[in-house]
Amino acid sequence: MPLTERFTTLLKNHGLKKTPARLRVLEILTKSSQAIAYSEIEHQMKAVADRVTLYRLLISFEEQGLIHKTFDHQGTAKYALCQANCDIHTHHDEHVHFNCTQCNGTFCLDTVILPAISLPKGYSASSYQFAITGICKNCRG
Amino acid sequence: MPLTERFTTLLKNHGLKKTPARLRVLEILTKSSQAIAYSEIEHQMKAVADRVTLYRLLISFEEQGLIHKTFDHQGTAKYALCQANCDIHTHHDEHVHFNCTQCNGTFCLDTVILPAISLPKGYSASSYQFAITGICKNCRG
DNA sequence: GTTGCAAATGCAACAATATTGCATTTACGT
DNA sequence: ACGTAAATGCAATATTGTTGCATTTGCAAC
Ligand SMILES: [Mn+2]
Ligand SMILES: [Mn+2]
Ligand SMILES: [Zn+2]
Ligand SMILES: [Zn+2]
Numbered sequence: 001m002p003l004t005e006r007f008t009t010l011l012k013n014h015g016l017k018k019t020p021a022r023l024r025v026l027e028i029l030t031k032s033s034q035a036i037a038y039s040e041i042e043h044q045m046k047a048v049a050d051r052v053t054l055y056r057l058l059i060s061f062e063e064q065g066l067i068h069k070t071f072d073h074q075g076t077a078k079y080a081l082c083q084a085n086c087d088i089h090t091h092h093d094e095h096v097h098f099n100c101t102q103c104n105g106t107f108c109l110d111t112v113i114l115p116a117i118s119l120p121k122g123y124s125a126s127s128y129q130f131a132i133t134g135i136c137k138n139c140r141g
Numbered sequence: 142m143p144l145t146e147r148f149t150t151l152l153k154n155h156g157l158k159k160t161p162a163r164l165r166v167l168e169i170l171t172k173s174s175q176a177i178a179y180s181e182i183e184h185q186m187k188a189v190a191d192r193v194t195l196y197r198l199l200i201s202f203e204e205q206g207l208i209h210k211t212f213d214h215q216g217t218a219k220y221a222l223c224q225a226n227c228d229i230h231t232h233h234d235e236h237v238h239f240n241c242t243q244c245n246g247t248f249c250l251d252t253v254i255l256p257a258i259s260l261p262k263g264y265s266a267s268s269y270q271f272a273i274t275g276i277c278k279n280c281r282g
Numbered sequence: 283g284t285t286g287c288a289a290a291t292g293c294a295a296c297a298a299t300a301t302t303g304c305a306t307t308t309a310c311g312t
Numbered sequence: 313a314c315g316t317a318a319a320t321g322c323a324a325t326a327t328t329g330t331t332g333c334a335t336t337t338g339c340a341a342c
Contacts, residue, residue: 017308019309019318019319021319038298050322051321052301056320057319071216075212077216098260109261111261112259115257117253119273120253123277124276124281128271128274130271131271132258134265137264140265157290158289160289160291179328179329191292193293194291196329196330198290201290
């Protein structure tokens, strides 16, 4: 299935209107092998949309389960497409994120298995975020 | 040992000069049961120091291993005293952080045991950040 | 206790990130 | 083709964090 067609159904399935800005963001995120920062997305947008539109679009995408957001070791927000079938109610893509201190890249590690954690009494968990900081495979000599 | 005296040795041991702003920050962090945000520290400082001084002071403290920094579920930086004997070279206090979605509190959970994680080939880890999001013990009905 | 100097601070300016209100435009079901 | 809710653009504002530089201060050596 061609990309544009996939994006069209994706947007429709999540109750979002098809607009040039949204298609462009989906394209950018699809072609990226990493989670990417707002500034990088804006850069690649090449003025397809206003900054505010981009922010609001990312919020919608996250709310509707098209993308997820993670903060890297420096606190920078990074966005990536959801792999699983996430929707407005639940994100199903809890996975490890790897942050490289050399290239500042953020990778979604879907293959790593998250071990169970037992919390102290009184706390109730709704989601987990596991991040690992180090050197990524691209940056190794 | 009285607080001020403890702070004095703490600063000296880490090669930092004793100043009113630094003593105040140590006091604020000592008295807090949670990791707290820059804005909260600034608020409690009551104009003991300039904003820039506070930022620079926090950077020094972190570099020298007096405090550690974590990002909550909203990406807000939160600071807390190091429990272990951390220094300029290594932080020894890798523990789970709990972020409450109701009060926005961030708790250092020193008792929770971090399970081992095996990474895919090519990645090498230097540190881990495990955060749990949910409802804290104070916010439960 | 005086001195010297690196460290720490204050102030101004700047940069990045993010949000809000409101008028205008657009997508899309009918 | 039309009507309307959703999406966008623009201006203004807020928060967070950084940088350069002049001044002050802590503290070790004398
Ligand atoms: Mn991810
Ligand atoms: Mn902590
Ligand atoms: Zn890398
Ligand atoms: Zn709470």
